[in-house]
Amino acid sequence: MDKPRDVTDSELAVLDVLWNQPQATIREITEAIYEDYSPSSHATVQKLLERLEAKDCVARDRSGFAHRFRATIERSDLLDRQLEAVADKLCEGSLTPLLLHLASRTKLSDEERKLLRKLINDRT
Amino acid sequence: MDKPRDVTDSELAVLDVLWNQPQATIREITEAIYEDYSPSSHATVQKLLERLEAKDCVARDRSGFAHRFRATIERSDLLDRQLEAVADKLCEGSLTPLLLHLASRTKLSDEERKLLRKLINDRT
DNA sequence: GACATCTCAGACAGAATGTCTGACACTGCC
DNA sequence: GGCAGTGTCAGACATTCTGTCTGAGATGTC
DSSP, X not given: OOOOOOOOHHHHHHHHHHHHSSSBOHHHHHHHHOSSOOHHHHHHHHHHHHHHHHTXXXXXXXXXXXXXXXXSSOHXXXXXXXXXXXXXXXXXXXXXXXXXXXXXXXXXXXXXXXHHHHHHHHOO | OOOOOOOOHHHHHHHHHHHHSSXXXXXXXXXXXXXXXXXXXXXXXXXXXXXXXXXXSEEEEOSSSSOEEXXXXXXXXXXXXXXXXXHXXXXXXXXXXXXXXXXXXXXXXXXXXXXXXXXXXXXX
């Protein structure tokens, strides 16, 4: 029952590229993140992808010469994970206190308030 | 603008004791956390408190021989910090997406739903 | 004064993170 | 076939964070 490691800021940058551009190669990702492409930044991205793969956030297609990567989680999945981690840490795993806490201190526009009411009513 | 470090699980255990028992000494905290009191566990708690102090989570009263500690943040403040950290990381700092996200996937009892509606309506 | 208890400074190992180097494999072109 | 360009992979490396522990010295009690 080992706690899944958090996704790092650098790793998130890689995921961001992958969300915009699925099936990217390491070179493409590197060029998107670092302004100057170099063998070492290429290797850095390689290592980040390797770790993201270990965290089940990325899948690798080995069929071509240069491997192609895609994200296996969406941004909202990651949000879920993070919120669950907070809930585990501070609310015995329950998300409800988070929701109530946020509802009591977040300023909402009329628009958002309306949407939120709808969301609540739709849940059975 | 360095990002404030997260509170560790061990540090949280210390805060938990402090929330139950304000004005505690290191010895009291140590005895509450570790089953066997020892000089080394005492020193460990000392170090955790030192780090919590650096993170502005704990204040120290040096007037007596043995210092007394109290938490300077509540559990809900910590919850706030964590949620803000998630928002910074994934939602450009806005808490609203978190709220909407949670509202759309958290199961609520009728009781909770009622409370949540009230919370929303009370926000101006 | 003897002894327990405290604080404080710092050492220490293990893990996570970001970076980089070197060895080797594949591709395509001459 | 040979070679340059590009890939992968394994691993070294410094830094930081975390939890733990030791030793020196100050303060309290009897």
